[in-house]
Amino acid sequence: xxxxxxxQNKAQDLGGKAKETAGKATGDDDLKNEGKGDQAESAVxxxxxxxxxxASTVKDKLTGK
Numbered sequence: 001x002x003x004x005x006x007x008q009n010k011a012q013d014l015g016g017k018a019k020e021t022a023g024k025a026t027g028d029d030d031l032k033n034e035g036k037g038d039q040a041e042s043a044v045x046x047x048x049x050x051x052x053x054x055a056s057t058v059k060d061k062l063t064g065k
Contacts, residue, residue, distance in 0.1 A: 005049055013042040 016038030023032025 005045075009042045009046045009049070012045075013039055016040075016042060 016035045019035030019038060020032050021035070023029065023035055
């Protein structure tokens with residue numbers, strides 16, 4: 001996982017948390033749910049990047065790199 005990808009995922013997660021908090025504070029369920037969605041999307045991207053990293057590590061071990 002590249003540093004840029006990690007930063008983007010973290011920014012999306014933090015933005016989602018901010019939206020969720022703002023939605024809770026204002027009683028705006030749509031904003032709260034949008035924030036939860038942003039967090040979930042970030043988590044899925046992060047998991048995908050971790051899988052790619054693990055696959056790359058396995059490949060490197062098998063090829064002796």
